[in-house]
Amino acid sequence: MSTISYSNRDKIFNHMILILLSLSIILPIAVLFFNSIKPHVELGTNPLGFPSEIRLMNYYDAFVKGNYARVFLNSSILVLGTLFVCIPLSGLAAFSLAILSPKGSTTVVIGLYLLVGLSIPAQLYILPLFIMWKYLHLNNSYLGLIIIYSALNAPFAVFLMRSYMIQLPIELFDAAKIDGAGPLKLFTSIAVPLSWPVFLTSGLIVGLAVWNEFLFAITFIYDDSIKPMATILFSFSNRFRNDYTLISAAAIMMALPMAILFILFQKRFISGLTSGGLKQ
């Protein structure tokens, strides 16, 4: 760890700039939060500050008017469904690339394929995909979107998991092989238990990505009853254009689950989100 030595005056200066930068992030979010607990009439006189009277009913109103019980369920189905498909299958692929054929040509070919896939802009394939999905009757359904999200997030999950599994002691696998364990057994009884941290990290990152995803959600789901959080919030904010207290409460409700997870698993989120590209 290397640090530059600073005098006290410099330290104060550093903190001042850092505090300014922090405020530029905290204050806008605070305004959103204040407005979410503010009576609507107070917006005119006190648009940015802390409310003089706290009104938690905004949350109830937003919850009812936006039918949020349903929306939470929709988003949760998408997140859990994607995790259910993407994480085990990515784990299998990562296991194959890290343990079964760590240096084989398979790894090179698949790695290159996933890398190219990662760098294709979604706009190139979104329209043909939409038409394909229409013919397969996968449009406007959870399953259709879950398949898409699994594919979109798989390269990231595979790379992250592979970089972890490749550090597992190979002797363990060799010993189990001598005992007659097949490759699937190696995966379920050695690789998965030993690499659960990376499964957790990828699960969090993929879950976050799905929860927040906008482009595919707005393109592939057009029935309000099954729309996820992000696109409901978009139409909600257009419908109640001027009801900022209501919109703010809805936005906070969307942000809260991920904010809590981020506070709990800060290190995992940050390392996962930043290492995705860096390790290659």
Add this chain to the structure above:
Amino acid sequence: MIKLFLKNMTPWYFLIPIIVIHFIVIAIPSILSLALCFTDWNGFGKINFIGLDNFYELFNDRVFKLAVWHNLIWTIFFLTVPISVALLGAFLLTGVKRFQLFYRFIFFFPFILASIVNCLIWKYLFHPKHGLGPFLENFGISLFTNSPLTQKETSLFAVGFVDAWHFWGFLVVIYITAMYQVDETLYEAAEIEGATKWQKFRFITFPMIRPTFVFSVLIIMIWSIPAFDYVYILTGGGPAYSSEVLANYLHFQAFRNMNVGYASAIGAMMFIYVFIVITIFGILRRLDWEI
């Protein structure tokens, strides 16, 4: 022999499920798109091969040219403003021990928020009646009287600002990780020579984090082209196409106009750009450019 073959196939069995899904969702539609850009298909009727007509049309399309120009401005904006702020933030962070994790947490926080949430925050703060404009006027600062999102001159930068606001903390984290790997003795030597903070940054920190820096330039150049959420949510490309970008224009052509062939041509152009950027970086890396 057969047994040996099967043995070599085992790694593939583990790969096939996810690769098949990925192939169906990304590879096949991409290839289809690259084929459809030579047609005038509208999504349901007859498919006519029209050669390069879509591309000729694109080069005469005022909105398309505007979108390309805006994507270029967008890229340059992201390569300068968020990168400078993030470099400053990361460099200052290496100098503080107390609250360091706290700062990092704060800086990174908007990155985990959904684009729609960030957009709602700033749509409100840009509001001509409630937002920052009237608030600052209390102090005699006239920043904006109308929402910058609704003004032709500022809409693109206002959208870019919101996107950059949520993004720069990501850069801070990747820069600071690199900065911590710099050999401490270099700074000690510089200290003895009497180097200033700026000189230390310019001649030690920056050269040492160059691989990470170049990586950040690469991802910004790749991510700036499909930029969609913030434009679509905040302005929809308006007013009068003043914040139109390629991804939004493509979405409009595809899902409003049902111009499948034309939209595919825009997608193909975006793909070609990304392909060129990656190839250039790949070649530079091959040439041992230390990136």
